[in-house]
Amino acid sequence: MKYLDEFSDPDLARRLVDQIHAVTSRPWAMMEVCGGQTHSIIRHGIDQLLPEGVEMIHGPGCPVCVTPLETIDKALAIAAQPGVIFCSFGDMLRVPGSGQDLFGIKSAGGDVRVVYSPLDALTIARQHPDRQVVFFGIGFETTAPANAMTVYQARRLGVRNFSLLVSHVLVPPAIAAIMESPRCRVQAFLAAGHVCSVMGTAEYPPLAQRYEVPIVVTGFEPLDILEGIRQAVIQLESGRHEVQNAYPRAVRDDGNPAAMAMLRDVFEVTDRTWRGIGMIPGSGWRLSERYRDFDAELRFDVTGLHTSESSLCRSGEVLQGLLKPNECAAFGRQCTPRNPLGATMVSSEGACAAYYAYRRLDLVQI
Amino acid sequence: MCLAVPGRVLSITEVDGTTMAEVDFGGVRKDVCLQYVPDVATGEYVIVHVGFAIQRLDEASAQQTLATFERLGILQEEFGDGFTRAAEQTGADR
Numbered sequence: 476m477k478y479l480d481e482f483s484d485p486d487l488a489r490r491l492v493d494q495i496h497a498v499t500s501r502p503w504a505m506m507e508v509c510g511g512q513t514h515s516i517i518r519h520g521i522d523q524l525l526p527e528g529v530e531m532i533h534g535p536g537c538p539v540c541v542t543p544l545e546t547i548d549k550a551l552a553i554a555a556q557p558g559v560i561f562c563s564f565g566d567m568l569r570v571p572g573s574g575q576d577l578f579g580i581k582s583a584g585g586d587v588r589v590v591y592s593p594l595d596a597l598t599i600a601r602q603h604p605d606r607q608v609v610f611f612g613i614g615f616e617t618t619a620p621a622n623a624m625t626v627y628q629a630r631r632l633g634v635r636n637f638s639l640l641v642s643h644v645l646v647p648p649a650i651a652a653i654m655e656s657p658r659c660r661v662q663a664f665l666a667a668g669h670v671c672s673v674m675g676t677a678e679y680p681p682l683a684q685r686y687e688v689p690i691v692v693t694g695f696e697p698l699d700i701l702e703g704i705r706q707a708v709i710q711l712e713s714g715r716h717e718v719q720n721a722y723p724r725a726v727r728d729d730g731n732p733a734a735m736a737m738l739r740d741v742f743e744v745t746d747r748t749w750r751g752i753g754m755i756p757g758s759g760w761r762l763s764e765r766y767r768d769f770d771a772e773l774r775f776d777v778t779g780l781h782t783s784e785s786s787l788c789r790s791g792e793v794l795q796g797l798l799k800p801n802e803c804a805a806f807g808r809q810c811t812p813r814n815p816l817g818a819t820m821v822s823s824e825g826a827c828a829a830y831y832a833y834r835r836l837d838l839v840q841i
Numbered sequence: 842m843c844l845a846v847p848g849r850v851l852s853i854t855e856v857d858g859t860t861m862a863e864v865d866f867g868g869v870r871k872d873v874c875l876q877y878v879p880d881v882a883t884g885e886y887v888i889v890h891v892g893f894a895i896q897r898l899d900e901a902s903a904q905q906t907l908a909t910f911e912r913l914g915i916l917q918e919e920f921g922d923g924f925t926r927a928a929e930q931t932g933a934d935r
């Protein structure tokens with residue numbers, strides 16, 4: 476079996492793969508929600524170890540990829556203003572806006588800084604009281620507690636020159652939207668482990684019931700993913716649709732109550748547009764009333780921007796699992812990591828980037 | 842950016858009313874906020890995402906994960922410099 480030797484425990488990997496083969500009697504399609512899992516699957520060739528007909532569909536779980544173009548353009552407009560220090564996670568640097576990207580703003584003299592943690596941006600704000608410091612607050616439920624705490628701290632410490640450009644997205648409404656799509660082929664989900672480390676598993680049983688779909692909470696390492704697939708296939712084969720936790724070492728059923736309390740204080744649920752997908756009701760967070768004055772969109776005038784999306788890029792379909800990256804006509808031709816047409820080609824969790832990095836040879840020549 | 846990495850708490854301090862820690866990720870040390878895992882003690886392992894511990898983790902699992910991430914170059918990706926990476930990307934297939 477090719478690839479197996481690269482697993483940290485090849486014997487265990489072999490046993491899991493054998494068990495998946497033993498229980499599978501017919502084709503199944505399951506979606507890994509998280510982009511980190513997508514990378515792990517492609518990097519280790521996990522999809523190629525599965526029985527004939529068992530297909531992994533890549534999900535929308537990359538916050539960099541789903542940040543709406545309009546929000547990227549707002550970030551670029553804010554970052555280009557004199558006196559602004561614009562802080563972001565490194566993944567956002569080369570995500571294409573309508574015209575350019577943050578890396579370009581930096582090259583043109585803008586003060587764009589990459590931080591490891593949003594608290595670093597707050598520190599920068601305290602060091603530069605004469606400048607406006609804006610942090611690009613993206614991420615799923617895993618990241619939101621960090622950004623929430625940073626805004627909470629800014630308010631508590633009276634740091635007035637700090638604000639957040641918020642584009643938080645939530646996983647469960649996205650799962651519902653995927654299942655509601657008439658083109659949906661997904662029969663089971665591997666849910667993103669670290670989202671559940673924060674939020675717990677309580678939101679999933681209603682989804683599993685309503686859509687009659689097994690949901691297995693799964694980690695990111697190759698063995699975790701094989702175990703998640705194994706549990707999902709066993710459920711599918713026996714006609715069950717339950718929520719299972721295949722990542723108990725990092726996920727408690729009640730999640731992280733302290734983080735959830737902070738989230739409820741700082742954020743409130745809002746409708747959110749996902750890049751390439753469109754509006755999903757109740758799928759995002761924005762700053763709650765008490766923290767609204769830390770909203771960068773209100774502090775800077777960024778209305779009336781004209782967005783223009785690449786007409787070639789089909790990342791919306793990639794993000795919904797309707798198209799594999801290598802089925803996009805621009806993949807490896809007009810669109811490469813050097814000249815990305817969509818965020819999915821640049822983000823370290825993007826599906827197109829994963830296909831490009833690990834299967835360059837067999838796929839560039841479609 | 843989406844990854845969460847296990848690390849060992851080396852020391853705990855109070856900064857501006859917030860519990861912070863120095864955490865070791867297989868050799869790389871970072872300041873991490875412990876506010877969401879208030880009962881963690883020095884020497885224990887936590888899962889850290891963008892500078893915040895989000896859960897505790899047992900030592901054996903943490904060591905195993907760190908070894909895997911090290912081998913796959915993921916630690917370098919996570920803690921390396923974003924601009925260097927972006928610059929490399931612009932010349933990725935030149």
Ligand code: SF4
Nearest residue numbers: 788790803810817827
């Ligand atoms: S390969 Fe490029 S153009 Fe095609 S969907 Fe992916 S990001 Fe868009």
